[in-house]
Amino acid sequence: MAKPYVIGIDMGGTNTAFGIVDARGNVIASDSIKTAKHSNIDDYIDELYTEINRIIVAADAEDKINGIGIGAPNANYYTGIIEDGVNLPWPTPIPLADLISKKFGIPCIITNDANAAAIGEMTYGAARGMKDFIMITLGTGVGSGIVINGQMVYGHDGFAGELGHVIMKRNNGRMCGCGRTGCLEAYCSATGVARTAREFLEIRSDESKLRELDIDSITSKDVFDAAMAGDKLAKEIFDYTGTILGEALADFTTFSSPEAFIIFGGLAKSGDLIMKPVREAFDKNVLPIFKGKAKILFSEMKEADAAILGASALGWEVKDA
């Protein structure tokens, strides 16, 4: 019989959040550590072990943990390995599932952060009851988790669902972190919004509050604040971003015809500023046979919770060691 709790770990480049979750999806204890603090992966695992054990003991949950699930960048569900962890301070590949399960003596399953968020959304959020949906995470990058027939899509190698790297500008596109040009991520991430702001400010001459800021350190938050204060150029930056995202979602629909797209992450907080152009571009560009079908929704989960809960759900999938 399954033990009553699971551990969910959300491993990001800066912070690692973790929590103890019960079978009903309650986070009964949680905390976080700094990922980047440790230049050595073993030191990181040691601190994680110490801190997670601390909350396990405090919650009287010793010997009651069924499994550990981790959402981490570029984590491979099949192999348990982080094969190319661009934002992590350690050399790859990292056999993370093995390192964790050996240290804790508890079975561990990993997947990438966007997939973990999708699992969280399906189990506890806006995608409850949906068998076909696509989660789009708009953060520093653009991630995605695809669910078809109620199953997470991992692909033949464990790396499916990299929709942030679909090419949206085939000519003269922006450089992307992946080494190619024109990727969705280069436009629709928080970083992409800041880049669009810099581009607009350089190319155009109209008035904007954004001109009062140091152009090289403008963030998507600055653009959001300016747009909320009525700045026309800032609003157009969101229109530009949302239009590209809407065009992308229209293309994605031809693939799996999802019931909904769930938008998640920092940029999703921009609300109608981003959602209005997304929906308009989607309706304008989607193939007629799909018109009016797919919903475009915001995530219903708090960001931290979604990641921990989604990752923790993998802790129920583990088989006995």
Place this chain on the structure above:
Amino acid sequence: MAKPYVIGIDMGGTNTAFGIVDARGNVIASDSIKTAKHSNIDDYIDELYTEINRIIVAADAEDKINGIGIGAPNANYYTGIIEDGVNLPWPTPIPLADLISKKFGIPCIITNDANAAAIGEMTYGAARGMKDFIMITLGTGVGSGIVINGQMVYGHDGFAGELGHVIMKRNNGRMCGCGRTGCLEAYCSATGVARTAREFLEIRSDESKLRELDIDSITSKDVFDAAMAGDKLAKEIFDYTGTILGEALADFTTFSSPEAFIIFGGLAKSGDLIMKPVREAFDKNVLPIFKGKAKILFSEMKEADAAILGASALGWEVKDA
């Protein structure tokens, strides 16, 4: 217990091919009728009934048919309805599965032609043993059938897998039959190749055998023949076509990371003329994490067989009426 035979029907705009198939995938009898001959759907169903019964009787297979599977344009697996049959001579929607199962007294399941081809390829062709692959059919249009985790992807509404309508040219793209511009199908179908030929001949001034032909009636076959005879411009038309298809396959990989793409249909017969630029563009454009992984293969099936066999496989899925 299942009866020993199934019927597979491949319904195209011009011809409808059908066959009796046994559990090992042998087509034990087959024939075809003209789809477009009948201006009334009921007359078409009547002729199909007469002709299929003829081969059933000849094969001594009366009362031995487990089910009927049909591959037809825009056919919806879930509803059994052809909801928008652009190339068919009858008004849509057509409740095809119902019409057939009532007429024959045998349960019937339908799906679109590209999905049927994918099922055929998975059961009897180049995708045997694969759980994740994408079938691309290059015919008058560009169709696709997507298999993930060993399951056909139908999407929430039954219309998933319309990859021919992913936008490849976002600006100044060609008009597509779907009413939008820049679709993959407008470039990489047989019609697309002929359009590229006309475009190249108009815009360029270099020598080509194709200039001896009536420009308005050039076909992809003409371009193929010229290329095989060493015509440089004709070869460049295939390079142009294959490059766009390779770029598209690179994007599709980010979705489901398939083990292979299977290329099927008339244009696939162009062999290396199309495959070489496809592979080159794919390798050049695919996200680094997927480099060198997905195979790009030609279908191993005869076109007619694949469609009948693929459709017939649905005849094993039927439940007792």
